[in-house]
Amino acid sequence: MPRVSPATGGRRSTVVILLCAALVFSISVLSIQSSFFARVSRSDQRDSEDIQILYDFQSNVQQCVAKRGLGLTADITDYCNLVLKFPEGTNSTWYNAQFKIFEPLEYKYNVCEAVLLWEQYRNMTTVLTREYLDVRPDGWFDYAAKRIAQLGSDKCYNRSLCEELLHPILPAKAPFHPRQFGMCAVVGNSGDLLKTEFGEEIDAHDAVFRDNEAPVNEKYAKHVGLKRNFRLVVRGGARNMGEILKGSSDEVLIIKSVTHRDFNRAIRELPNPIYLFQGIVLRRGAKGTGMKSIELALSMCDIIDMYGFTVDPGYTEWTRYFSEPKKGHNPLQGRAYYQLLECLGVIRIHSPMRSKRTEDWSNIPTKDAVKRAHAAAYRLKKRQLSQPEELTPFSNCKVWGTVSQNYGPVSGSGDMTETRRNSNYSKWELLPISSLREEAQEHYAQMGRVSQYKMDGNKLDDLVCVKHELTSNS
Numbered sequence: 001m002p003r004v005s006p007a008t009g010g011r012r013s014t015v016v017i018l019l020c021a022a023l024v025f026s027i028s029v030l031s032i033q034s035s036f037f038a039r040v041s042r043s044d045q046r047d048s049e050d051i052q053i054l055y056d057f058q059s060n061v062q063q064c065v066a067k068r069g070l071g072l073t074a075d076i077t078d079y080c081n082l083v084l085k086f087p088e089g090t091n092s093t094w095y096n097a098q099f100k101i102f103e104p105l106e107y108k109y110n111v112c113e114a115v116l117l118w119e120q121y122r123n124m125t126t127v128l129t130r131e132y133l134d135v136r137p138d139g140w141f142d143y144a145a146k147r148i149a150q151l152g153s154d155k156c157y158n159r160s161l162c163e164e165l166l167h168p169i170l171p172a173k174a175p176f177h178p179r180q181f182g183m184c185a186v187v188g189n190s191g192d193l194l195k196t197e198f199g200e201e202i203d204a205h206d207a208v209f210r211d212n213e214a215p216v217n218e219k220y221a222k223h224v225g226l227k228r229n230f231r232l233v234v235r236g237g238a239r240n241m242g243e244i245l246k247g248s249s250d251e252v253l254i255i256k257s258v259t260h261r262d263f264n265r266a267i268r269e270l271p272n273p274i275y276l277f278q279g280i281v282l283r284r285g286a287k288g289t290g291m292k293s294i295e296l297a298l299s300m301c302d303i304i305d306m307y308g309f310t311v312d313p314g315y316t317e318w319t320r321y322f323s324e325p326k327k328g329h330n331p332l333q334g335r336a337y338y339q340l341l342e343c344l345g346v347i348r349i350h351s352p353m354r355s356k357r358t359e360d361w362s363n364i365p366t367k368d369a370v371k372r373a374h375a376a377a378y379r380l381k382k383r384q385l386s387q388p389e390e391l392t393p394f395s396n397c398k399v400w401g402t403v404s405q406n407y408g409p410v411s412g413s414g415d416m417t418e419t420r421r422n423s424n425y426s427k428w429e430l431l432p433i434s435s436l437r438e439e440a441q442e443h444y445a446q447m448g449r450v451s452q453y454k455m456d457g458n459k460l461d462d463l464v465c466v467k468h469e470l471t472s473n474s
């Protein structure tokens, strides 16, 4: 305290004022500080709750891997990260020419990111539609051009040309819906399928997804079944499409890459519905067909059973059930990731080494456990970014658009053949929501008649969301 003498009355009152001001200042600093600390500790508190949820989930995943991984183990690094390890002495025979190494025996994963990504697929539309191109900024100019081969330019400078080329495979709205099927089988092409007789089991599913030229006929029926609903094909397969489809007029074809003039000519002769896959990463090397099949299936099925994706240990070369061995896959890396997906509740793996075991899925995390982990991972991430942490179905919608419910024409060439005109190819596009499974109808209602699409590959936060307006006659 400064000494104040009676002779300096003027100064004295100034000092008093200064003292008061200092007091007010320090009190307000104190209160700002304390509310700051309260806020920090409140969010610390919430963080630690979410971190605990994720640690519990990690240990659930760890147990699942131990029980189901055929020798794989999971080491938890922290609440988001874990490492999947093959047993010491595993024979890594796959030489990666690009990186000049044999396949490693350890794989690091971010479980938080994986849960956020794969749970999102359950609400996605994964088929390219007209509404998507209309709503996406520069959808027609930029993105459409990327889906057409031999266009002659990298942008759609002539929009009617691009429309003409895409129209045969471009439905106005999503032909398939989230939760449309209960149980789905995704069948790969592995030679392992010949060691088991999963045929009947596969055919008992609500929908069966296959890929590329996988034959479906009496010769292989007891191993791979006969049911065919969806087939994911790369562009190369388009040439011999007629052969692939032999015996099926309504298997739905989903093209993974691009369309072109020759392909459009072929489509005119085919009765089958044909679409382009939406959500591929166009710039980077395409992921294996297996992952894309899971994305496609997850966008319309509750439960996914995987068959024929060579996931048993000891696999050293990529064989196919219908032809000679073919190089091109990384057995260890692929197997580790499929194991992760199984223990995140995304898929269930069926393979020769497991076929004799009783079907017991009890150590896979429950839907509720996955949901809790998803919510915790979401909140933590948003808090770190200082963004709103409330999860709504539309949190990740970056671009919005509205279309009328009776929007746009059904896809098909203007000059289509009798075969196509008289076939059921348009059945999917005209499927009314009211004809869908209850779960799908509920989801559609909960989403407020909004379809969601990925803008680009696997980015989480930039969805294109299209709302369907009610019209008087619907």
Ligand SMILES: *[C@@H]1O[C@H](CO)[C@@H](O)[C@H](O)[C@H]1NC(C)=O
Residues within 6 Å of the ligand: 091, 093, 316
């Ligand atoms: C590992 O695989 C290679 C190629 O199949 C084989 O020659 C070798 O004997 C195997 N080693 C062991 C320890 O199994």
Ligand SMILES: *[C@@H]1O[C@H](CO)[C@@H](O)[C@H](O)[C@H]1NC(C)=O
Residues within 6 Å of the ligand: 158, 159, 160, 161, 164
């Ligand atoms: C644009 O494409 C349409 C359809 O193929 C064609 O008829 C038209 O001539 C093209 N326009 C220009 C300016 O090239």
Ligand SMILES: *[C@@H]1O[C@H](CO)[C@@H](O)[C@H](O)[C@H]1NC(C)=O
Residues within 6 Å of the ligand: 249, 422, 423, 424
């Ligand atoms: C189209 O579907 C209907 C009903 O499922 C069926 O009766 C008809 O034979 C199908 N047409 C063709 C050409 O496959």
Ligand SMILES: *[C@@H]1O[C@H](CO)[C@@H](O)[C@H](O)[C@H]1NC(C)=O
Residues within 6 Å of the ligand: 119, 120, 122, 123, 391, 392, 393, 394, 442, 443, 446, 447
């Ligand atoms: C998916 O849709 C459901 C409504 O069926 C909603 O409750 C959930 O939050 C959505 N999940 C994501 C990740 O968007």
